[in-house]
Amino acid sequence: MADDKDVLRDVWFGRIPTCFILNQDEVTEREAEPYYLLLPRVSYLTLVTDKVKKHFHKVVRTDDVEEMWLEYEGTPLKWHYPIGVLFDLHASNTVLPWSITVHFKNFPDRDLLHCPSNSVIEAHFMSSIKEADALKHKSQVVNDMQKKDHKQLWMGLQNDGNDKHFGHQSLRSGSLSYKCVTLF
The missing domain is CATH 1.10.246.190 (Autophagy protein Apg5, helix rich domain)
Known part of the structure; x- marks a missing residue:
């Protein structure tokens, strides 16, 4: 049986291969290439997605950019849950990389909390x-x-x-x- 310290280290350093794809309805300038990251299980999406935001800002009109939010298979992903929890809840039985859709419009106020900073x-x-x-x-x-x-x-x-x-x-x-x- 694994020692608690080993389990804790595995959780702390665990990574989830992830592919970010811009929502088709939001591509305006040119086709958006997917963006790949290894996400730390213990972190939060809003802490690791600055690069994702910068990547997709190149192909989205500035007028169309509102607060960025993410979804997996139609379900908005809550920023206040750790990434590992979100993956285990929504996608643990899927083929990797985990494919997350990026949105810059139509923030789902009824489903997600805003995260201003x-x-x-x-x-x-x-x-x-x-x-x-x-x-x-x-x-x-x-x-x-x-x-x-x-x-x-x-x-x-x-x-x-x-x-x-x-x-x-x-x-x-x-x-x-x-x-x-x-x-x-």
Whole structure:
């Protein structure tokens, strides 16, 4: 059986080969070439899609560009779910690369939250970490972390899981036991 540290490393450094394709209705200047990336499972789509946006801006009229959003087989992909979770929910049984459609028009307000900046993503990420810590350790770990530790954790996510920022030692340590979670 795999050691927890090995499993954590596999999750942290896991990648999903992905092909981004511009929605046919939005091609205006010339045919858009697909764009390929290896996406980190633990990151968020909005953190890794700047290159995708730049690639497709070349073929879309500037007047037509609104907020970029992504979908897989007709389902809008929620930016606030980690990429690995989105893949497992929607496409784990598909042939790789994962084919995601890119849109710049008709943002689905009823299905997706707007994401105006990376600070929104950071706040969501830290909130998720705090929730998990509250369930696992009654908030002991995150409350004991300093602001610089929070920033280090966030930088690790932004910098594509760089080994220097591989999680945070106190979140990975096995020194604290799991607390019981009551299910109603």
